[in-house]
Amino acid sequence: MKTIGLIGGMSWESSAEYYRIVNQETNRRLGGVHSAQCLMWSFDFEEIKRLQHDGEWDKLAEVMKEAAIRLERGGADFLVICTNTMHRLADAVSSAVGIPLLHIADPTAEKIKASGFERVGLLGTAFTMEQEFYKGRLQQRHGLNVIVPDEDDRRVVHEIIYKELVLGQVRTESREAYRAVIARLIARGAQCVILGCTEIMLLVKDEDSAVPLFDTTTIHAVAAVDEALRLV
Template sequence: MAHQMRTLGMIGGTSWHSTIEYYRLINESASERIGQWSNPPLIIHSINIEVMREQNKEKINATYLDTANKLQSAGAEAIIICANTPHMAYEHVQPQIDIPILHIADATGQAAQKQGLKKLGLLGNRPTMTGDFIPKILRNNYRMETITPEGDAINQAHGYVSKELTQGIFSDQAKRFFLDQIVLLKERGSDGIILGCTELPLLLEQSDVNIPTLATTDLHAQMAVDFIFGEL
């Protein structure tokens, strides 16, 4: 089966915890198709998370373009960015390389569409919730509305993500905070919740809430596997 699989490039490191989760999910899903004694061809480039913490968009764009070019030169046939927030670099990078970047918002939108969802609450860090790189694709490609927490909740969510979740800390306090935000988003009309931080599905489970959740990590990893096997 190995010769029938496409080579996938993975940009990781933001955070390395999420990169491990992507690597695990992709390999587990692939193994279900080809057996436990085989695994897909993957090229991983792990960047320093500091480039994201500085919040310098030009530097982020340059770093992801450089990394994408390296993966393309190394033989990757498509690229997956192993986190939500770095997709802010997608519009800068994609036109300058010759292979596709599998966008996390497309994976999310396709799953939401299958469930008939129209208004999605978006949880994540500040750049993900205030940026347009996920809502724009959901709006233009899937005709879905996206809403985010109100007031200081965005700053609180960002604090939990940056200081705890990306450091591998999953506290009861963080879980209570995000569960409260899901209730508020549902009260404002959300019929689904995007867990738009790669570590959020590690903190929250579908059984914790009574509204559909879209775990972007899982959906994105499945999109990657579909590409590997030529089904995308």
Template structure:
């Protein structure tokens, strides 16, 4: 098996979910009595809340280099938003970062989805690190909620979901956003916050959900097992 480096901490709830899923998915192949070689570096979520992009990039580069030096053969970032550092960090290390949008794009293509709604916090929805990657590598268009709803979505993510709080109000808000995005042409919904699939399950909505955490973890397991 190959050794995978994990950058977690945003939030620790999502890190636990990643760690659990990767172990389970690899265990399905090698046996539940074994587990894969993983190197985990968990950061303080406050770094992301400061929204200082240069500081965030510098920190992720430092961690990525340390993971590489420690023997990691690839890196997975255990959240959506920190993928904003990908273009800056990837060229400066010698091992691949498994991009979450690659997992999204492959799943969307498998189901014939060409336009996706993107839900999450404000940096994820308004940034180009997921929509740009999907457009360039898969030809997939991405649409986000109307500007009037962006701050509300951000608050639900940062003040509730990343703290492990899952309310009916948040669930109703995101279900409504899915309906509005579908009216604008979205064929499926990117759950662009690691905690969103914990809030809304596929059986609770008619819209195809692209659950980034599960798909990203499967990409990690495939790498560990030498399938990619």
């Protein structure tokens, strides 16, 4: 079994889901009392959030590279960044270490294509919805047509993530707001919707959408187990 290196704490709420899923999935496959062999570096998210909103991406790149180096030195065989937004720095992280990085967008896109979908709605932080590092990868590497919410809906989705979900707060009115955003994406032609922030799965479930939802947290964590159990 390979050792998974998890870069987490962004937020710890979703990182806890990663830890749960990789261990449950490993046990499901191997039986007995097997669990995942993994290391986690967990950030204090307050500092990460501040740097994100201040646009200090160079500083964020340095702390992310340091985390990756620590995990590699600790014995990780590959890396998993437990957040969609911080994949903006995936190339910087990869360049700092000699072990591979499992990019969250790739197993998500493969699962979508395997299901026969081409037009996808994307929910996430404003950074993920508006910048090219994520939707550009989906479009250019995987040939998907990505639809993002309009400006007002993007603001609602972003604020609920940072003001509620990263704190573990799940509110009925916020679920209704997300349902409305999803319905508008569907009306614009989305055949499915990517939950492109690892906290959204805490709020939105399959029954909240008329089209399939692709939960990046679960997809990414299961892909990590695939890699950990893959024979060298």
